[in-house]
Amino acid sequence: MSVGTPKSLPTSGQKSINDISHPLSYEEGVLTPSPELPNTSSIGEKDLSLPNGTPVDTSSPASSSSLLNRLQLDDDLDGETRDLFVTVDDPKKHVSTMETYITYRVNTKTTRAEFDLPEYSVRRRYQDFDWLRNKLEETQPTHLIPPLPEKFVVKGVVDRFSEEFVETRRKALDKFLKRIADHPVLSFNDHFNVFLSAKDLSSYKKQGLALLSKMGESVKYVTGGYKLRCRPVEFAAMGEYLDTFVLKLGTIDRIAQRIIKEQAEYLVELREYGPIYLSWANAEDDELQKPLEGVAGCVSSCSTALEELTEDMSEDFLPVLREYVLYIESMKNVLKKRDQVQAEYEAKLEAAALKREERQAVPTDVEKCQDRVECFNADLKADWDRWQNNKRQDFRQLLIGMADKNIQYYEKCLASWESIIPLLQDKPDAKGESHS
Amino acid sequence: MRRRLSQVQQTHDTTIYVSEPRMADSGSEEAAVIENPEVAPEEVQQDIGGTGDGSSLLKKMEISVSEAEKRTGKNTMNMQETYTVYLIETRSVEALNEGQSPAPDTLWRRYSEFELLRNYLLVTYSYIVVPPLPEKRAEFVWHKLSADNMDPDFVERRRIGLENFLLRISAHSVLSKDNIFYLFLTQENGWKDVVYDTGFQAKADSRLKALNATFRVKNPEKRFTELKHYSDELQSVISHLLRVRARVADRLYGVYKVHGNYGRVFSEWSAIEKEMGDGLQSAGHHMDAYAASVDDILEEEEHYADQLKEYLFYSEALRAVCRKHELLQYELEVTALDLVSKKQQREELATGTVRTFSLKGMTSKLFGQETPEQREAKLKVLEEQITEGEEFVKSKTLECEEYVQNSWIDIERFKEQKNQDLKEALISYAVMQISMCKKGIQVWTNAKECFSKM
Numbered sequence: 003m004s005v006g007t008p009k010s011l012p013t014s015g016q017k018s019i020n021d022i023s024h025p026l027s028y029e030e031g032v033l034t035p036s037p038e039l040p041n042t043s044s045i046g047e048k049d050l051s052l053p054n055g056t057p058v059d060t061s062s063p064a065s066s067s068s069l070l071n072r073l074q075l076d077d078d079l080d081g082e083t084r085d086l087f088v089t090v091d092d093p094k095k096h097v098s099t100m101e102t103y104i105t106y107r108v109n110t111k112t113t114r115a116e117f118d119l120p121e122y123s124v125r126r127r128y129q130d131f132d133w134l135r136n137k138l139e140e141t142q143p144t145h146l147i148p149p150l151p152e153k154f155v156v157k158g159v160v161d162r163f164s165e166e167f168v169e170t171r172r173k174a175l176d177k178f179l180k181r182i183a184d185h186p187v188l189s190f191n192d193h194f195n196v197f198l199s200a201k202d203l204s205s206y207k208k209q210g211l212a213l214l215s216k217m218g219e220s221v222k223y224v225t226g227g228y229k230l231r232c233r234p235v236e237f238a239a240m241g242e243y244l245d246t247f248v249l250k251l252g253t254i255d256r257i258a259q260r261i262i263k264e265q266a267e268y269l270v271e272l273r274e275y276g277p278i279y280l281s282w283a284n285a286e287d288d289e290l291q292k293p294l295e296g297v298a299g300c301v302s303s304c305s306t307a308l309e310e311l312t313e314d315m316s317e318d319f320l321p322v323l324r325e326y327v328l329y330i331e332s333m334k335n336v337l338k339k340r341d342q343v344q345a346e347y348e349a350k351l352e353a354a355a356l357k358r359e360e361r362q363a364v365p366t367d368v369e370k371c372q373d374r375v376e377c378f379n380a381d382l383k384a385d386w387d388r389w390q391n392n393k394r395q396d397f398r399q400l401l402i403g404m405a406d407k408n409i410q411y412y413e414k415c416l417a418s419w420e421s422i423i424p425l426l427q428d429k430p431d432a433k434g435e436s437h438s
Numbered sequence: 439m440r441r442r443l444s445q446v447q448q449t450h451d452t453t454i455y456v457s458e459p460r461m462a463d464s465g466s467e468e469a470a471v472i473e474n475p476e477v478a479p480e481e482v483q484q485d486i487g488g489t490g491d492g493s494s495l496l497k498k499m500e501i502s503v504s505e506a507e508k509r510t511g512k513n514t515m516n517m518q519e520t521y522t523v524y525l526i527e528t529r530s531v532e533a534l535n536e537g538q539s540p541a542p543d544t545l546w547r548r549y550s551e552f553e554l555l556r557n558y559l560l561v562t563y564s565y566i567v568v569p570p571l572p573e574k575r576a577e578f579v580w581h582k583l584s585a586d587n588m589d590p591d592f593v594e595r596r597r598i599g600l601e602n603f604l605l606r607i608s609a610h611s612v613l614s615k616d617n618i619f620y621l622f623l624t625q626e627n628g629w630k631d632v633v634y635d636t637g638f639q640a641k642a643d644s645r646l647k648a649l650n651a652t653f654r655v656k657n658p659e660k661r662f663t664e665l666k667h668y669s670d671e672l673q674s675v676i677s678h679l680l681r682v683r684a685r686v687a688d689r690l691y692g693v694y695k696v697h698g699n700y701g702r703v704f705s706e707w708s709a710i711e712k713e714m715g716d717g718l719q720s721a722g723h724h725m726d727a728y729a730a731s732v733d734d735i736l737e738e739e740e741h742y743a744d745q746l747k748e749y750l751f752y753s754e755a756l757r758a759v760c761r762k763h764e765l766l767q768y769e770l771e772v773t774a775l776d777l778v779s780k781k782q783q784r785e786e787l788a789t790g791t792v793r794t795f796s797l798k799g800m801t802s803k804l805f806g807q808e809t810p811e812q813r814e815a816k817l818k819v820l821e822e823q824i825t826e827g828e829e830f831v832k833s834k835t836l837e838c839e840e841y842v843q844n845s846w847i848d849i850e851r852f853k854e855q856k857n858q859d860l861k862e863a864l865i866s867y868a869v870m871q872i873s874m875c876k877k878g879i880q881v882w883t884n885a886k887e888c889f890s891k892m
Contacts, residue, residue: 243710246710247710250703250710253699253703253706254703257696257699257703261693261696261697264689264692264693264696265693267689267692268686268689268690268692271682271685271686271689272686274682275679275682275683275686278679278682279679281675281678282675282676285668285671285672285675289861290861293860293861293864297864297867297868300868300871304871394713394892397714397892398714398717398889398890398892401721401885401889402886402889402890405882405885405886405889406886408878408882409883411878412876412878412882413879415871415875416875416876416879419868419871419872419875422868423865423868423869426861426864426865426868
C-alpha cells in the first residue's frame with residue numbers, strides 16, 4: 003500500500019501517489035495504463051504551482067492529461083512520434099575587437115504548434131547554451147536537466163580553438179539539445195523554444211530577466227532549516243545508486259586515461275623501433291633487405307593505427323564519461339531539492355497538526371506543500387526511469403564504440419602483417435615470378 | 439616448452455685447403471683437397487686430423503641438451519657456489535632409423551665447459567666463423583624478465599641456446615670432425631685436461647698483438663675490410679634493435695595489464711545495475727582475459743629476441759675472423775718489410791753506398807770503414823738472413839692466401855645461413871604479430887557482444 007511513504011504523510015482520502023502509475027513512468031515493453039488516474043481531475047482543479055511559485059500551466063499540452071497520450075517516450079524509437087528534431091553543427095570562429103569565440107549552428111525541424119515556423123537555423127555560442135541550462139534548472143527544478151560540457155578548460159595546454167576540442171564540444175552540445183528535445187516536459191519549455199528560434203537571443207535574455215521578476219517569486223528555494231525526517235526508500239536508493247555510480251565512473255575515467263597514457267608511451271617506442279629495421283636493411287644485401295624493409299613498414303602502419311585509436315578514445319570516450327559525472331552532480335542536487343520540499347511539507351504539517359482546532363480543513367498552505375511534494379516525486383521518478391534507460395543506451399553505445407575502435411586497430415595491424423608474409427617467404431630464385 | 443632456435447642446416451664443402459691442420463693432436467702436413475661438392479664429408483678419404491671412427495659418427499649422431507639441474511660445490515677459491523649443469527644426450531641416428539630406440543648416452547656439462555670448448559675451437563679453427571654461445575648473463579631485459587641467472591626461464595632459454603650451439607657445430611663440415619668436440623659429447627671426466635693438453639692456449643693470439651695489427655696493417659684484403667665494417671654494423675643495429683624491443687615489450691605489457699582494471703570495475707559496477715549487470719560482468723571477464731594474454735605473447739617474443747641475439751654474437755665471431763686476417767696480413771707485411779730492409783743493407787754493404795741513414799753508416803763515416811773481412815762476414819750473415827727471410831715471406835704469403843681462401847668459404851656459408859635464419863626469424867615474428875592481432879580481435883569482439891547485451 004503505502005510502500006515507502008512516511009507514515010506522517012496523510013493520504014488525504016486519496017491513494018498515495020506511489021500506488022498510482024505515473025503517466026510519465028516508463029517500463030520496458032509495458033506501457034502503463036494511464037486513463038484510470040483517480041486524481042486526474044483533481045490535478046486540474048488544484049492550484050498547482052512549482053515550489054518556486056511559478057504556476058503550472060495545465061491547459062497547455064504539457065499537462066498530464068495530454069501527456070497521457072504520449073505513450074512513446076523513448077528517444078530511440080521510431081521518429082514518427084517525434085515532432086521535434088534538433089542538431090548542432092558548423093562551428094565557426096568569430097573574431098571581434100573584444101574577444102574571439104566560436105558559434106555553432108543550431109538547426110530545428112518541427113511540426114509543433116508552439117513554433118511559428120517548421121524550420122529554424124540559428125547561431126549560438128556556449129554562453130547561450132549555458133544560459134538555457136540555467137533557465138531550465140530554474141523553471142523546471144523537478145526535472146533532471148542534461149549536463150553541458152565543461153565550461154572552462156582546466157588545463158591551459160588545451161587549445162580552445164583546436165579542431166578536436168571544438169568537435170568534441172559540438173558533439174556534447176548536440177547531445178544536450180537532443181536530450182532536451184526528447185524530453186516530454188522540457189522540450190515544451192518556453193526558453194527552449196526561444197533558444198531554438200529567436201534570431202536575437204541577447205535581447206530576449208535581458209527581457210527574460212524582466213519577465214521573471216514579473217512572476218514575482220524568486221528562483222530561490224526553500225531556505226534551509228527543514229530537516230527531512232524520512233526519505234522514501236525509492237529516493238534514498240536513487241541517491242545511493244548515484245553515489246556508487248559516480249565513483250565507478252571516476253574509476254573508469256582514470257583507467258581510460260591510464261590506458262591512453264600507456265599507449266602513448268608504447269607509440270613512442272614503436273616509432274623508434276620501426277626505423278631500426280630500415281637501417282639494418284641498408285647494411286644487408288637484397289635477400290634480407292626487402293624483408294627487413296617490409297617489417298619496418300608494418301611497424302610503421304601499426305604505429306599509425308595505434309595513434310588513431312588513442313586519439314579516438316581521447317575524443318570520444320573520455321568526454322562522455324565526464325558528461326555523466328556532471329549529469330550525476332546535477333541530479334544529486336535535484337534529489338536534495340526534493341528532500342527540501344518534502345521536509346518543508348513535513349514541518350508545516352506538523353505545525354498545523356499542533357493547532358488541533360483546524361484539523362478538519364487542511365490549511366491550503368500545507369496542501370500546497372503536499373502537492374508540491376507529490377508533483378516533484380512524480381516528475382523525478384519519471385525522469386529517473388527515462389534517465390536510467392538513456393544511460394543504459396548511452397553506455398552500451400559508448401562501450402560498443404570502445405570495442406569497435408580496438409577491433410579496427412587490430413584489424414589494421416593484422417592486414418599489414420599479413421600482407422608481408424608473401425614477401426618474406428619469397429625465395430631469391432623466384433625473383434620475377436609472382437609470389438605465393 | 440622445448441624450442442629449437444632455428445633449423446640448423448647441413449652444409450657441404452666446396453673446397454678446403456689445409457696445409458697446416460690445426461688439430462691439436464696431429465702433426466700431419468698433408469693437404470686435403472675436397473673438390474666434389476656432392477661428396478658428403480664423411481666419405482672424405484683423408485680424415486682430417488686423424489680423429490678415428492668417432493668423428494664420422496657426428497653426422498649420424500642425434501644430440502640434445504635435454505635438462506638443467508642445480509648443483510653446489512666448491513670452486514677454485516674453495517668457496518661454496520651454486521651452478522647449473524646441463525644434460526647432454528647423444529644417440530646414434532642409425533640405430534633410430536633401424537627402429538631401435540636405444541637409451542641415449544648422457545653426461546653433464548656446465549656453462550664454463552661450453553666456453554672452454556668454444557675457446558678451443560676459436561683458436562684451433564681461426565678461419566671458421568665459430569657458432570656463438572647463448573649469453574652468459576641476461577641482457578636486454580624488459581622489466582618483467584628476471585636478470586637472475588638462476589631464474590628458471592633464463593635457464594630454460596639457455597638450455598635451448600646451448601643445444602643450438604652444439605647442433606650448429608655438428609652440422610659444420612669442418613668443426614664436426616673435431617675430436618675435442620667429440621670427446622665433449624662423450625667423455626665426461628677428464629675432458630678438461632685433454633683440452634688443456636692440446637696446448638691451444640699457447641697458440642691463442644694475444645689481444646695486444648691483434649689490436650696492434652688492426653691499427654698497423656696496410657693492405658688488408660678489401661673483402662675483409664668490408665666484412666669488418668658489416669660486422670660492426672650488424673652488431674650495432676641488432677643491439678639497438680634488442681634494446682628498443684625490450685622497451686616496446688615493457689610498454690605493451692603496461693597497456694594490456696591496465697585493461698585488467700576494467701575487469702574489476704565492470705564487476706563492481708554490475709553489482710548496482712539491473713539490466714546492464716550481466717553484460718558488464720561478462721565483458722569484465724573478457725577484459726581480464728585480455729590482460730592475461732600478454733604474458734604468453736611476450737614469452738613467445740623472447741624466442742625471437744634469442745634468434746637475434748645469436749646473430750648479435752655471431753657478428754663477434756665474424757670480427758674475430760677479420761682480426762685474424764689482419765694479424766696474418768700484418769705479420770706478412772712486417773716480414774716483407776724486414777726482408778726489404780735486409781736486402782737494402784746487403785746492397786749498401788756490397789756497393790759501399792749508404793742510401794739510407796743507419797747508425798752503421800754514420801759510425802763508419804766517423805770512425806772509418808770496416809775491413810773487407812769484416813764486410814764479408816757481415817754479408818754472409820745477411821745472405822743467410824735474406825734466404826731465411828725469403829722463405830719466411832713465402833710461407834707467410836702462403837699462410838695468408840690459404841687463410842683468405844679457407845675463411846672465405848666459411849664466410850660464404852655463414853652468409854647463406856644467416857640470410858636463411860634471419861628470414862625465418864622475421865617470418866616467425868610476423869606470424870607472432872598476426873596471432874596477437876587475431877587474439878585481440880577475438881577478445882574485443884567477445885566484449886562487444888557482451889556490451890550489446892547490456
